[in-house]
Amino acid sequence: MMVERYVMSIDQGTTSTRCILFDHGGRLVSVTQREHKQHFPRPGWVEHDAMEIWRNLERIAPEALEHAGATPDQVAALGIANQRETSVLWDRHTGRPVGRAVVWQDTRTDSLVSELNARPDADMVRERCGLPIATYFSASRVRWLLDNTPGLRERAERGDVLFGTMESWLIWNLTGGPGGGLHITDVTNASRTLLMNLTTLAWDDDLLAFFGVPRAMLPEIRPSTETYARASRVLPGVRIAAALGDQQAALFGQTCFAPGEAKCTYGTGSFLLLNTGTEPVRSTHGLLTTVGYQIADEPAVYALEGSIAITGALVQWFRDGLGLIASAPEIETLARTVEDNGGCYIVPAFSGLFAPYWRSEARGIIVGLTSYITKGHLARAVLEATGWQTREVVDAMNADSGLALKALKVDGGMTADNLLMQFISDVLDVPVIRPMAAETVSLGAAYAAGLAVGYWADLEGLRRNWHRAAQWLPGMDPVRRDTEYDNWRRAVERTFDWIKPGGR
């Protein structure tokens, strides 16, 4: 018998899939990563090829083992974190996806969403599932696919076509696919569909009826940590022991286990999550109520979430769409060529605006352009957009909780950007702290899986692994902060009502 030395995590993100092996100290041992293609077939549409993502996993998981000189029997457990809400439909018998996966940033359902919002029973939705009806979540997208693919609804009603977010798709494939694959999801992912009742943690018949989604196509809802099954493919014999939405995984990886603890993860978008304990808290300031995690059969822990759709994706657009930089980190180099934004602001409402506004019809703008503006100023404005959007969700969080945030724990790829981290600290006027694990999403998935199989004993032990890796302290003149914030808010207002109802 080999000693089980590692826990493996898979982070199936919006831009790439990562596989990481962690040791008992929660330290990274090996990491492999592969990007997948972003398909933008029409303005506002964003799609992924689920098959490509599965093939990427087939490749990077064995590679991660190889880099560490490890074998599957040395892996105590596998934990999966995933981009949330992105919806895949596939044929149970062939394992082939039905079209491409529709990504969380996709806005094709905007008119459907306005229709649904106009229904007299629309208020019931938020009450039951904690979410506003928006293009962001899965249900309206599934409904759209069922409405727009001939014959699909019948196949779905017969259970021949399955729905899942990315963790469902990967677990189904890892456990045998068409040959007996397990069709499950976890509570955190299910809490993002608009279809799960937040209190019972089960699919809600009224919500299913409201969105017209047949129950037969839905996965079974399970806790976030539990040995679901052993993998039969790619990592034969390895226990699949945790699944969480990536943002919830980061909350777990930051060891925010107590009510009042919060983190913000900076990737494609950015997401501030606050642990609110075992009772769901309703927001009155544009935040979402969501499940944070559920450990085995313990009561679920809830969270308030401030979701920002576009942060790192704006940097990505600056690189790929405009070609002004060759790599994302060069945004910092370019931004440092100037002292300030020169009066320029970019509001990246590419997919409308998420928290705290929830305006699907808003679209992005650049304001304050004069002949003075150089690409350096634009680079500043790109980074500052992330800072101000954070400020808006923090303000909402403070208003909802009645407490003022004292420090912000951060993680994700953008935390490598010192100029940005300093700016966030400046505009929030609190210290910003990065823990010693930038890949907190992966760490959280690993923690959850390791906990499920007894590789780690308890939450307290995990907490002791948390250490501060870097800290930025606020240093902005308060008058300047206020003027800049005011300018930002005026810029945001100018994005509203861009898409006219019923047309584009």
Place this chain on the structure above:
Amino acid sequence: MACVPGPVQSIERAAAILRLLARGSGRLGVSEIAASLGLARATAHGILRTLQGVGFVEQDEETGKYQLGAALLHLGTSYLDVNELRSRAINWADALAARSGEAVRIGTPLDGRVLVVHHVFRPDDTLQALEVGALLPAHATALGKVLLAFDAGAAAALQETGLEPFCRRTITQHRELGRALAEIREMGWASEVEEFTVGEAAVAAPIRGQGGLVVGAMGISGAIERLCDPRGRPKPTLVTYVRDAARAVSRDLGASRW
């Protein structure tokens, strides 16, 4: 007598491809390039792929045609942006700090000194300040000595200046520094024991990019009692951690042999 090898054919061919691309309108397909130089298509393709890998040529996504790469225009300036280096190294720097229990820093050369481009706190949650942006003397620090050891030009430039003493043990003689750098090249890592700050020691190793070019140095630093054995030599386990971490970053940057 050692045999002096003749010119390397593939390098000659690569140079010809670059000249060809520099000459005309700029964009050529593989077949055009192969035909112009009398090469087999597969040969031309292999060379183009390699040149693309190092950024000397770029391929147009739509037409598949090749042109000179941006990297050629910036040959003199650093080819890896320091902010990108930090992004690419951040995971391994964290893991190194967690394993060693010490603060980690990454340095790149700047005007004869070391620019700290990344800093991870010592994982004991005590109050520490971020040192990113600080400049360190090259001859008196482990990071700096690594950078000097693997950059003959930088080492030569230092010959013109005096070596400022910071502590009793700072290397102040050029000959002594030369010997130390040779030893660092031999061992593949550098140490610093009370050469910059009394009571402090450090260990560093090179971060290499494609082809083995050293693009930075990564290391730990801290109290001499923790980093060194009673005889004042860096503890071998810590040296191994540092070298493994620097190698992992190098591998991610495309340095295949290290």
